Amino acid sequence: MRQIILDTETTGIDPKEGHRMVEIGGVEMINRRFTGRTFHQYINPERHIDAEVVAIHGIDDAKVANEPVFAEIADAFWEFIKGAELVIHNAPFDVGFIDHEFALLNAKRGGPALGPVREHCGVLDSLALARAMHPGQRNSLDALCKRYDIDNGHRVLHGALLDAEILADVYLAMTGGQTALTLDAEMGSDDRENNSQAHEGLNVQRLSLTPGQLRVVRPTQAETEAHRAKCEAHKLHWLGGLNADH
Template identity: 80%
Template sequence: MRQVILDTETTGIETRDGHRMVEIGAVEMINRRLTGRTYHQYINPERHIDAEVVAVHGIDDAKVANEPVFSQIADEFWAFIEGAELVIHNAPFDVGFIDHELNLANQRRQGPALGPVRDHCRVLDTLTMARQMHPGQRNSLDALCKRYDIDNGHRVLHGALLDAEILADVYLAMTGGQTALSLDAEASAERKESSAASEGLSIQRLSLKPGALKVVRPTEEEEAAHAAKCQAHSLHWLESATPNA
């Protein structure tokens, strides 16, 4: 299965307010293994980037002034994601911006229109998955890194490619935990057996099959001895129970 773990950075929260994408980062995974293929692109949003947003991702007007606009990179980006399952944290946000950019790009291009995303890609939202797995807890990317013991100390600012790489590790941890637990349990059992052996103890696993036990019946002499023993006990009980005259 081909998956693309993806993240975007934008000029703001709402496309209806005229906000645009300024960065896309994505990594490719096939059969739960990273292939090394990535897609990373800064984008000129054709508008001013507010200071409060720059404080989050560090991308200001000057940094993207000479970058291509989205319509110039739309075909290359689309070729990277088309047909894959997109793994995104808070997918409605990123998919909404991608579809918005595709709609604007389609107005400038000739040929078949690109998008919408959900008509050509499966979408898996890791935020929804995390909320189902950890209800009532914080499920931001940073919180999940802490929960799954994933090092994100190099993440000072948000960055699309860096966040996509971190999300890939988080996704694998979230979806592979049961397998890891099973392996840990087997390893623990092996360690216990090894410890017992080192202390001179022997651990044996017995397997009993139904009907395998042999029935041994008493001999006539043994039956006679048993009857005499029972009679002697009965007489002793009667004598002790009879009151003195």
């Protein structure tokens, strides 16, 4: 599966009020592995950027004065995201701005229309996913970094590419921690030796995998009997508590 972890920065909250995008950042993954391909572009929004927004992402009028307008980078951006599943934190916000930019562009020029996003891409809202997994808790990107022990100390201001890279690590941790499954294959010999020493004394069983297969390790008879005994003990404990309550 091809996924693009995506983030945008804008001049304000609502494109219907004339706000525009000022930065796009995206990181490509295929089958949950980083490919090294990224998309990063500052954009001249063709309007003033308010001070309160500059305080959030640090992008002021001067910084983007000589950057291309969206029309100049739209085709390259579309080719990067088309057909992929987009992973976005608070997806309705970013998708709304992207579709607004495409609509403005399509109205000005002839030729094939670009967008809308959901007709050509899958969209996974990582904020909605986090809220389902952690109801009643804070699920901002910073909060998720703390929860999943992901270093974001270098994130002083919001930035589209930086936030996309951080979100990629958060998404992998939230959905199964793929990093742990591929660590041995990607470490050098020195790193593997250090990793082995760090785990010395632990009962670690390494699986030898062939591409496309996951080896199934079944419990021994003793392990099965121990599991059943533990389940039975929990059942008796629960029934005892139930009788006491009544």
